[in-house]
Amino acid sequence: MEHGSEKDPANATFSLTDEDHTLANSLRFCLNQDLRVNFCGYSIPHPSEARVNIRVQTTGDRAREVLKDACEDLMSRSQHIRSTFEQAVADYKNQQGPKPMDSD
Amino acid sequence: MESTDGGDEERTTKGSAWDLPDLPTGTLPPHIQLQKTRVVCNKEAPTNTENVQYAGAYAAAGVDNTVRLDDFRENFRVEVIKLTEDDMEFDLIGLDASIANAFRRILISELPTMAIEKVLIANNTSVVQDEVLAHRLGLIPLNVDPRLFEYMSENDTANEKNTIVFKLHASCAKGGSRITVKSEELKWLPNGSEFLLAKGNSASNQDSKQKTYTSFSCSQDSLPEFADNPIAPKHADIIIAKLAPGQEIELEAHAVKGMGKTHAKWSPVATAWYRMLPEVLLLKPIEGDEAEELVKKCPVKVFDIEDIGRGVKRATVARPRNCTLCRECIRGDGWEKLVALRRVKDHFIFTIESTGALPPEVLFTEAVKILEDKCERVITELS
Ligand code: SF4
Numbered sequence: 001m002e003h004g005s006e007k008d009p010a011n012a013t014f015s016l017t018d019e020d021h022t023l024a025n026s027l028r029f030c031l032n033q034d035l036r037v038n039f040c041g042y043s044i045p046h047p048s049e050a051r052v053n054i055r056v057q058t059t060g061d062r063a064r065e066v067l068k069d070a071c072e073d074l075m076s077r078s079q080h081i082r083s084t085f086e087q088a089v090a091d092y093k094n095q096q097g098p099k100p101m102d103s104d
Numbered sequence: 105m106e107s108t109d110g111g112d113e114e115r116t117t118k119g120s121a122w123d124l125p126d127l128p129t130g131t132l133p134p135h136i137q138l139q140k141t142r143v144v145c146n147k148e149a150p151t152n153t154e155n156v157q158y159a160g161a162y163a164a165a166g167v168d169n170t171v172r173l174d175d176f177r178e179n180f181r182v183e184v185i186k187l188t189e190d191d192m193e194f195d196l197i198g199l200d201a202s203i204a205n206a207f208r209r210i211l212i213s214e215l216p217t218m219a220i221e222k223v224l225i226a227n228n229t230s231v232v233q234d235e236v237l238a239h240r241l242g243l244i245p246l247n248v249d250p251r252l253f254e255y256m257s258e259n260d261t262a263n264e265k266n267t268i269v270f271k272l273h274a275s276c277a278k279g280g281s282r283i284t285v286k287s288e289e290l291k292w293l294p295n296g297s298e299f300l301l302a303k304g305n306s307a308s309n310q311d312s313k314q315k316t317y318t319s320f321s322c323s324q325d326s327l328p329e330f331a332d333n334p335i336a337p338k339h340a341d342i343i344i345a346k347l348a349p350g351q352e353i354e355l356e357a358h359a360v361k362g363m364g365k366t367h368a369k370w371s372p373v374a375t376a377w378y379r380m381l382p383e384v385l386l387l388k389p390i391e392g393d394e395a396e397e398l399v400k401k402c403p404v405k406v407f408d409i410e411d412i413g414r415g416v417k418r419a420t421v422a423r424p425r426n427c428t429l430c431r432e433c434i435r436g437d438g439w440e441k442l443v444a445l446r447r448v449k450d451h452f453i454f455t456i457e458s459t460g461a462l463p464p465e466v467l468f469t470e471a472v473k474i475l476e477d478k479c480e481r482v483i484t485e486l487s
Pocket of ligand 1: 384401402403404405406426427428429430431432433434445
């Protein structure tokens with residue numbers, strides 16, 4: 001799934017199957033946030049093929065590692081979003097809790 | 105948040121290069137800060153709609169444009185506004201649009217539910233054709249937790265772990281009046297299909313029991329999940345067909361697990377959407393008749409009038425959250441100089457309407473989990 005990096009591991013295109021804008025766009029955000037990244041972008045070569053190509057060009061680090069770090073970054077962000085959300089829902093339910101008991 | 109909005113700056117201010125400090129100060133000049141954090145809605149079209157994601161975008165000003173994980177952890181907030189059995193509205197604050205959009209896309213198309221996929225029609229003399237009837241049945245939301253079931257792939261046989269069977273038998277007596285067939289007539293068959301397979305192909309293994317279209321190894325209602333929670337359509341009053349005297353429908357419906365990207369009937373949400381938080385600012389004090397006019401202009405009552413003493417009436421922004429951005433308030437001469445309409449780029453008002461299989465708060469947590477799984481899959485592939 002990694003292409004074009006035989007000579008230069010810092011520039012590579014990663015071809016992910018069964019993925020679309022959902023993951024690629026969020027990953028592009030995370031890659032853009034990484035100062036080691038010179039350029040990144042993604043494309044979906046054909047709409048009826050479930051595949052997305054992510055291009056990563058770095059300042060020297062291996063593109064593969066940088067993309068992996070971006071995934072880990074996105075994952076930790078998601079985990080934080082999930083725990084914050086669950087906490088907020090629990091708080092909301094606690095606040096609303098006494099209400100149904102009061103009303104007959 | 106307050107420090108980042110550059111809100112009091114007049115909207116039309118364009119910083120001159122000569123006014124910029126000689127050395128980078130580590131903060132963005134207010135007009136750039138405004139471009140970065142707000143969509144500005146002008147009379148003709150919105151501007152600054154793009155998100156500046158690149159980490160080094162403001163390197164020249166000495167500003168790092170990254171939201172580091174620690175900062176994100178510190179600043180990200182969720183506020184639940186409304187939560188009922190089926191609907192939910194909440195604010196996600198401090199998040200990039202790409203991630204909010206990922207959740208929305210997953211909610212609509214990648215969260216599995218159970219829906220009727222196969223309909224075996226024994227008899228249908230109603231005016232609704234078989235295929236239309238099957239389609240209508242497919243769209244009925246089922247009140248069952250999809251996490252308790254497995255996907256059925258092409259070569260799988262239907263068993264108690266991947267299929268739910270309903271039967272529907274309705275007839276309208278001759279000489280009576282017309283009847284309406286509603287979703288409550290779908291009766292759950294915990295033991296699986298009752299229709300027998302044609303004899304021919306099972307001649308070799310002459311079991312004591314004749315084979316049906318499913319092979320359940322046990323009854324679904326003996327499973328603890330369903331024992332006191334029988335499976336049924338979420339709503340009992342969905343109209344499936346109408347029968348005239350003498351007409352009859354007899355069928356069996358098989359529900360399987362699937363995802364919204366295959367067919368919308370598997371989508372767990374009626375819809376899921378977000379909008380950016382509207383920000384309405386009055387650039388100058390608006391008083392007297394002008395204030396009255398402004399209040400009248402807005403169809404969703406964003407503005408109110410306050411009395412500031414001595415009978416002077418001044419307009420205030422009372423309910424900016426209601427703003428639909430119809431831009432009615434900036435129509436007409438000069439109004440654009442008085443009212444500024446903006447949207448906060450990292451504040452999303454997220455709404456989820458569940459179809460009923462799972463409560464909306466569970467749907468969102470499941471959506472986040474799916475994004476995590478996607479990342480994990482890529483990490484394993486890269487390792
Ligand atoms: S844009 Fe429309 S909804 Fe928003 S404040 Fe102006 S008139 Fe009201």
